[in-house]
Amino acid sequence: MQQTSSDDSQGSETQSHEVVDELTQLRQLLLGAEYDELLALKEWLNDPEALSIKLSTVISEAIAERFKLDKSLAEVMAPTIEGAIQTSIAEDPHALAESLYPVMGPAIRKSISETLTQMLENMNQLLEQSLSPKSLGWRFDAWRTGRSYSEIVLMNTLEYQVEQVFLIHSETSLLVQHVVADFAITKDPDMVSSMLSAIQDYILDSFSVGEDEALNSMRLGDLTVLIEKGPRAVVAAVVRGKVPSEIEVVLKRAVEEIHMRHGKRLADYSGDPDEYTAIEPTLRSCLLYRRQDQADDEEDKKRNIPWLAIGAIVVLLGMFGYFAYEEREVRDNRERVIANLTRQAGILVVGSQVTDEGLFKISGLRDPLSIEPGVAIAGNVYPLPELLFDFKPYISIEPEIVLIRANHVLKPPGTVQMRLEKSTLYLFGESEVSWLKATVDGFKAIPGIEALDVSELVTFDSLLMEIEAAEALIESVSFHFERAEIEPLNTEITIEQLAAKINLLQQLHESRGGTVVVDIYGEADDTGTEQLNRRIERQRAGYVFDALTDAGVSPDSIRAHSIRETMSEDTRFNDAARFVNPGNTHERKVVLRVTSSLKGTR
């Protein structure tokens, strides 16, 4: 079965080949050489490459021709161009940006400059209207008449304004459309439109003017009603102010336009205004107005500099500048305060803020030995801001503070100077040994001082010197006697004076923790017996002893001796010149010698 059908198709193919050949022959017979041209043309049309080469020679002209015919080319190409631009931007925005760059700058500048000019003008007008005496009058008028201020302004600043425009159907006197300017007051426009027609009829009847002539203007005070008649409908405009002739032209055009577009429909008006909303823009274009100053503006717009606005801006800038300056002053002042405090030793500023009460609060750490913050800034900052200090105590080891603390703790005498260098305290001048001793013991307790250098310090011991002076004085005293007398002859120094000196010496030694004893040596001359002389010597020493104890000297501090009994001859004559006269002779006298723990150590 399949075999058969295959055979059949083969057969028909051969058959059709024959038919095609015959047709070709026939065509060549009929068309001759043109047939080959036609074939070439067909081939050329089917080859996209060849076709595009051919079309490229005419494509520009073709586009230009089509563009003359209609706008379809723009519509067709718009999406393509949009797509191309989008692709270009997506790939590399810089290319387009660079191409646009020379255009964009001027365009932006122009736009900004126009906006600014506009703003300045508006502002000027606003200021003029809100500040001038004229505007006060207007406000009074507004209050008096109960109308809004803007309404009064508009009424007074407008040379004229078309407040309302009616489109009235001629046949029925019904209102077709109605538009009102902002701020204008309108009363039931549908009744008004009918009444307008009635009034027109009345005039027409009463004064029997010709049919074609019609009432085209009515006036009441500064209100004028302009009526522009068309065959089907009437346009009536209510104008406030001086009516310029151009309005009539505008109304005429509106009537013509309305009749051109809606004339046929208006012939049979159903009474439904909704069908004619399309007319509204035409009527709205009749709502003309002109400001009083507009005429002047146009004449010398360029020369008219908005001084008021410029003045206001200058004042504003000035105020802004002053406030900025003041603000800056305050800020600088605060910064100065902080800088001033930060400079001070022993004060650490951690933060600052303005409190709700408007105080400038500075917080941080302060060594109690540092300068008072208020004192630190006084005189350096003007005007002094309202300040609030919140400092927590801490111990500073800044050299200045350490030195103050050292003074505070060590209390050096005026003869001592101190210097701190790298935690070492250097001492200069001279001081009591006792103070130095205390300093050596105490300096380690002061934070910030690790070592003490006293190499430049000269020390002295005033107590010791006093003791030595007292001792010298006591030992220089001697009492002299008449022969065989035991009461002293001379009184270079009174017993009381001596007693006081001995007591002082006693106290001085005790204050140093030492002991002292004063030996009283009685002495007799070489006449008489040894035994007698010894007795006289004891008596003479005893006399002084008694006198001293009577004068308040403790008996423990003094001892009475016979010099012959307590000292060898050698000691008596050779030890010290003070004891005896030269020539190894004894004298009638009493001398004093001091023995102390201090003397022993020397």
Next chain:
Amino acid sequence: MIQKKICLLGAFSVGKTSLIKRFVESIFDEKYLTTLGVKIDKKNVEVDGDDVRLMIWDLEGEDDYSKIKTNHLRGASGYILVADGTRPDTLETARSIHQLARQTLGKVPAILAMNKVDLEDQWSVTESAIGLLDPDLDLIRTSALSGQNVEQLFASLAKRLL
């Protein structure tokens, strides 16, 4: 809202103005009626859910000295004839006005309002005389005093205008 112009017609002092006074919106003084010969009022009426705005042209009453101004009739979609039931001559005037209106407006919807129904016992106008006026004319008995049937008067005319 669809607007329709209607006229209120009738002889002098049949109570046309009094009839509608309480039922319409007006911004114009009644003195316009005597000076201009017309006064325009407005009345919104609902007909089967649709609002219709009637612009009512109240025309000066006709008497021996003044005739209806046909100019004012122009463009009216319907009219109301008002006659005084106690004064037969007003019905006669209504008839002549009706004819005038028919000539001017063609066969538009019209209603005859026989006013002063509150004084019906004093009426000297017979049913047959009313019937003779025009059989196509709808009749409504109204009272300006009580306001009886006034709303219906406008409603039924408005219904016929659509």
